[in-house]
Amino acid sequence: MKEKRIASGNGGAAVICRGVEKAFGTGNARLQVLRGVNLEARYGELTFLLGPSGSGKTTLLSIIAGLLKHDAGSVEVLGRNLSELHNGEAALFRLKNVGFVFQQFNLIPALTAAENAAVPLLAAGWKRKDATAQAKELLTDLGMAHRADVLPNKLSGGEQQRVAFARALIQSPKLVICDEPTSALDGPTGRHVMELLRKVALSPDRAVLVVTHDFRILEFADRIAEISDGVIVKVSEGKEFQEHVR
Amino acid sequence: MLTGDRPKYFGLVLAIAFSTFLMSHQMSIFVGLLERTRSQIRDVQDASIWIMDPKTQYVDEVRALSLQDLYFVRGVEGVQWAVPLLKGIARAKAADGTFRNSILMGVDDATLTGLPQKFLAGDWQSLRNPKTVAIDRVGYEYFFGAPPYQLGQELEMGSQVVRVGAVVDASPPFVNLPVVYAKFTEAINMVGREPRQLSFVLAKAQPGVTEEELCQRIQASTGLKALTSKTFGWDTIWYYIKNTGIPINFGITISIALMVGALVSGQTFSLFILENMKYFGALKAIGVTSLRIVGMIIMQALIVLAIGYSIGIFLTALFFQLTQDNLDLRGFRLLPEIMLLTGGLIFVVVLMATILSVRRVVVVDPAVVFRG
Ligand SMILES: Nc1ncnc2c1ncn2[C@@H]1O[C@H](COP(=O)(O)OP(=O)(O)OP(=O)(O)O)[C@@H](O)[C@H]1O
Numbered sequence: 001m002k003e004k005r006i007a008s009g010n011g012g013a014a015v016i017c018r019g020v021e022k023a024f025g026t027g028n029a030r031l032q033v034l035r036g037v038n039l040e041a042r043y044g045e046l047t048f049l050l051g052p053s054g055s056g057k058t059t060l061l062s063i064i065a066g067l068l069k070h071d072a073g074s075v076e077v078l079g080r081n082l083s084e085l086h087n088g089e090a091a092l093f094r095l096k097n098v099g100f101v102f103q104q105f106n107l108i109p110a111l112t113a114a115e116n117a118a119v120p121l122l123a124a125g126w127k128r129k130d131a132t133a134q135a136k137e138l139l140t141d142l143g144m145a146h147r148a149d150v151l152p153n154k155l156s157g158g159e160q161q162r163v164a165f166a167r168a169l170i171q172s173p174k175l176v177i178c179d180e181p182t183s184a185l186d187g188p189t190g191r192h193v194m195e196l197l198r199k200v201a202l203s204p205d206r207a208v209l210v211v212t213h214d215f216r217i218l219e220f221a222d223r224i225a226e227i228s229d230g231v232i233v234k235v236s237e238g239k240e241f242q243e244h245v246r
Numbered sequence: 247m248l249t250g251d252r253p254k255y256f257g258l259v260l261a262i263a264f265s266t267f268l269m270s271h272q273m274s275i276f277v278g279l280l281e282r283t284r285s286q287i288r289d290v291q292d293a294s295i296w297i298m299d300p301k302t303q304y305v306d307e308v309r310a311l312s313l314q315d316l317y318f319v320r321g322v323e324g325v326q327w328a329v330p331l332l333k334g335i336a337r338a339k340a341a342d343g344t345f346r347n348s349i350l351m352g353v354d355d356a357t358l359t360g361l362p363q364k365f366l367a368g369d370w371q372s373l374r375n376p377k378t379v380a381i382d383r384v385g386y387e388y389f390f391g392a393p394p395y396q397l398g399q400e401l402e403m404g405s406q407v408v409r410v411g412a413v414v415d416a417s418p419p420f421v422n423l424p425v426v427y428a429k430f431t432e433a434i435n436m437v438g439r440e441p442r443q444l445s446f447v448l449a450k451a452q453p454g455v456t457e458e459e460l461c462q463r464i465q466a467s468t469g470l471k472a473l474t475s476k477t478f479g480w481d482t483i484w485y486y487i488k489n490t491g492i493p494i495n496f497g498i499t500i501s502i503a504l505m506v507g508a509l510v511s512g513q514t515f516s517l518f519i520l521e522n523m524k525y526f527g528a529l530k531a532i533g534v535t536s537l538r539i540v541g542m543i544i545m546q547a548l549i550v551l552a553i554g555y556s557i558g559i560f561l562t563a564l565f566f567q568l569t570q571d572n573l574d575l576r577g578f579r580l581l582p583e584i585m586l587l588t589g590g591l592i593f594v595v596v597l598m599a600t601i602l603s604v605r606r607v608v609v610v611d612p613a614v615v616f617r618g
């Protein structure tokens with residue numbers, strides 16, 4: 001099983017960060033959060049970004065997602081240099097190519113599970129009927145077929161996160177970005193949704209980048225990058241890391 | 247999305263409905279009241295030119311003319327005919343002692359020019375009999391009780407005893423008094439303290455002469471003021487607008503209604519948007535453009551607006567429907583112009599409230615979605 005994981009992927013990198021720097025504020029209040037980050041996330045792999053609170057994980061993720069501009073260095077996502085995208089292009093680029101999973105799920109309360117999962121398609125101009133049909137298919141893969149027409153407040157945390165996965169994956173994005181996807185869930189549920197994520201999201205032409213604190217889910221990683229104080233201090237293969245921890 | 251938050255949704259619909267109701271209701275009554283100030287002018291349908299003392303400003307306060315003036319008017323070229331009209335206040339008293347001040351209209355004995363066209367009982371012929379008057383609905387019901395109407399009842403007008411020969415449907419006067427129509431020569435003996443002379447001369451233009459032209463001719467040759475019914479009606483309305491507290495009172499109520507609508511809908515919308523910011527942030531992160539999100543919110547605002555407005559207008563229409571037989575409220579109704587105006591005002595207010603709060607969606611940094 002582990003052998004297969006390491007062997008997966010075509011080796012190419014979906015995300016390449018080189019010397020990325022980012023600071024917030026000016027003058028005395030200036031805070032250098034990223035100090036030259038080098039990071040790769042490869043196609044066909046789950047790359048975990050691990051680090052203490054305040055180390056800059058979310059900041060880096062936001063930059064890779066094109067939501068935040070970096071100060072120096074270069075960020076290449078799916079072959080595009082992000083500095084070259086202006087705002088409108090960045091939104092379209094995200095809509096087409098990047099799937100998002102948030103810690104707090106952020107499902108829209110007035111929409112059913114299927115409609116929530118269909119949001120990116122609707123935003124891309126799909127007809128409601130087609131979009132929800134597509135969403136239901138994906139929800140079925142995630143074991144949520146019976147909950148497709150339920151409103152988010154009737155769903156458990158694990159179920160909400162599965163809907164969020166469906167929303168992130170529905171456009172078949174080449175890059176999926178997850179910020180602390182399990183930290184709002186209990187241990188077994190967290191493990192379960194990560195198993196599902198691996199099953200559904202992993203594909204040879206997609207890279208999945210997961211920021212986490214949660215040591216219980218590290219076994220699902222193909223590669224683990226450790227960040228501390230704004231620099232990547234170590235990158236290890238999932239298998240190595242676990243042996244090391246053990 | 248807003249529909250997911252029931253209490254807010256209903257609050258919003260209610261606020262808009264309330265505001266719409268209050269505005270359209272008050273505007274209708276305001277317009278109805280102003281309309282009433284020219285009731286006595288409007289009810290004279292057979293003559294189209296009113297001639298009065300140059301100092302007379304509106305229909306309810308008149309400086310009397312002399313018979314001489316009537317003859318002068320008749321002498322003006324282009325006048326087909328001219329008749330006297332008396333408008334005064336007379337105290338009317340029924341046999342059982344019930345009394346009330348009434349608006350007395352003395353119309354030309356020969357032609358009865360100025361008598362309302364619609365009769366609820368009797369006809370204009372009966373006024374030809376001596377000491378016979380026509381009374382309006384309000385007057386009849388005040389003195390003699392509810393219909394069916396019985397003609398021939400006695401009424402003491404000033405020092406004269408007269409009989410009711412007809413019941414007419416007169417437009418409601420501004421002061422809600424009964425209106426009594428009598429022949430001019432009899433009416434001058436019924437009025438109280440006022441001069442026993444004519445208040446107006448009513449005239450009609452010969453075919454081929456425009457009313458405006460004739461008014462100018464009459465003014466030039468007699469030195470009296472001559473106005474078309476329409477102009478005189480508007481002069482009267484403007485007199486009341488300028489010289490009474492009515493517009494201010496109604497203006498205040500209407501502004502309050504508008505402000506309540508603006509504040510409540512504005513407040514609810516910004517709260518709604520604030521509470522849903524993280525979802526809007528998430529949508530922006532996913533790549534949905536601000537324009538689309540804003541469009542969606544405005545769409546929802548318009549739906550709420552349409553529902554609230556419909557309820558409000560329905561309530562106003564219902565109110566006037568239910569009160570149409572009420573003698574104090576008759577004639578008040580919801581005009582299409584008022585529906586449009588109310589709709590326009592409430593639309594602008596809700597749109598402004600939405601746009602002001604929606605601005606925050608545009609400026610929100612989508613990176614907020616990753617923050618706790
Ligand atoms: N917009 C901002 N303005 C100012 N400071 C910021 C901003 N965003 C992040 N920071 C600061 O940058 C540092 C890194 O923040 P970041 O959210 O990237 O950390 P993190 O590794 O995700 O932490 P956590 O595990 O707690 O989520 C923190 O000190 C934070 O206060």
Ligand SMILES: [Mg+2]
Nearest residue numbers: 057058059616
């Ligand atoms: Mg973080």
